[in-house]
Amino acid sequence: MKTKNRLLCTLLVLLALTPSVACSESTDDAHMEWWRDARFGMFIYWGLYSVAGGEWKGVDYGKEQGGASAEWLMRSAKISKEEYRDTLAPKFNPTNFDAAEWVSIAKGAGMKYMVITSKHHDGFCLFDTEATDFNVMDATPFKRDIIKELAEQCETQGLRFGVYYSQFKDWRHRSPGGVLSNEEYLELVEKNLDELLSNYGDMAVLWFDVGGNNVIEADRQGARVAAECRHLQPPLQPPGAGGTAQVRRL
Template sequence: MKKTLLVIATLLMSYVGMAQETYHPTAENLKAREQFQDEKFGIFLHWGLYSMMGTTEWIMTNRDINYKEYPKLAKTFYPSEFDADAWIKAIKAAGARYITITTRHHDGFSLFKTTTSTYNSVDGTPFKRDIIKEMADACQRNGIKLHLYYSHLDWGREDYPQGRTGLGTGRDKGKANWSSYYKFMNTQLTELLTHYGPIGAVWFDGWWDHDSDAKPFDWQLPEQYAMIHKLQPQCLIANNHHQTPFAGEDIQIFERDLPGENKAGLSGQSISRLPLESCQTINEHWGYNITDTLYKSPKELIQMLVRAAGKNANLLLNIGPEPGGALPSLALDRLQAIGKWLNKYGETIYGTRGGIVGPHDWGVSTQRGNKLYIHILNCMDSSLFIPTGNHNIKSATVFGTNKRVNFTKTGNGITLNLDTVPTDIDYIVELTL
């Protein structure tokens, strides 16, 4: 413990100066950004003590559960059905290339062994297993990248300066100690970045807890970001703060929305040049909710993935595992359907970027080199105008077949003349430029 704290102190001292400079991503980081954009599809996993309550991950603050009572859940945390390899194999079969898992959510419970306290899955539960270690090992065995969700706020620690959530958990606001809490976070982040192999990204959440403070709250993000980039230069940093990205961040997140949309009211920020990621739920909630059976259909999910790719973004699709450690059967059904579709059409998604034809109500385009994939998701006619501009279109075929699609030059583009009105989940026409 003392050795770890000494390392943290030394690192922070050296990073303070670095963090004041303009962020210059390393070659490893830039390469990781490209790889991230190529991957296109990830699975989000919200799992913790809150899963046992069956009413989502915000139950501690929503029900004003006392911070001394809530940890008692850990005494009966024993997810006997948890099998990291089973999770990862199902996720890989779905066509996802990475996972993002909650290492520590807002309730403060850690799914990994940490020297900072016994409030973790190894030292504070009868389960006595390091869930993040098992997930990291399963990811490495199966060729899936590991991203780590980490909460910037904590409803249970008294040293965390209280923001606009978690106000009813009984903590003494007078005991707030930012220096202590910041040291705690950086100790945990150092553990996660030194004990679990290569980490694809750290996915922060909670900045918004102090977005209404009369005096702007200083999270000391530049120093923290510099520490992460020093420990693992290729590790990308994302922060779900609903703002235009800050210096030191490598991914821009859009919560419950695609870039450029703001249906959920959390994504009104401008779109940066960073890699983009849209996070969405497979049903209605993030953490496990025992009454939530409103799962999106395979068609909705596949079209969501396609529209994200057409907007040059990844889709991070969330699943809330059950209290016993199994992935919900309804979620597994959807994963299987997505995997089957990607197995056939993944070439039009993986490794592509948003195409020269912008998003429309009828669909989107993705592109790799001189191949432009027109994804027709919602077309009510057997002909469709595609605004390809001055680009010369050499050929048009139905993707995956040699079936030619007739087209005519029309104004500032072409008109595809289809045999019938498309009814597929995604009718894909491959154009060669």
């Protein structure tokens, strides 16, 4: 049932019974033991799309598009990047957000880790970044680093923490449709990863999404991203496409 007060986030519980994990060059996967043992975690989708809740100008795109996810609203409703930002960013002000409470709920339910969308396909970042002003600190009235607050609480309460990051698909920044060339966009991705892997402690999970139709380009970008991850946090596994969990030893 719909309500006027839409949920700002969608919580997806991951029952990691048979997790899909990218292969590394090494056959030794002892660092994966914690992931196999954890089996139960929280995956949080949260961004500007949460404000709209799947609706745009009276149309429910979840129904119209055969159940399309709310985070795909910008593409489903064919919203320009200017209108998307100007309409939704000023409304993103979740003053009741309490990282300590979220982590406590997850831990109390028996979950072993938490993963949240640091940047989804709309290009909006839930963390403080210098790579783009399309982020929670610069574009919204909230002006709090959500990723940092959750990372700190996970460390305090003993829950493993990780982030989802859309490294290939970005409707705001990446050409076509964006303003950056592919090379410039890769530099944005690498800057984002530098910030996420340098400023938020150890990452238990990096959940990359998604590949593209151009296999050569995807492989080239994947190689650069992999090199960046290994440089900043060496135990990290190489990134893959299609929502594959990337797990490191903590």
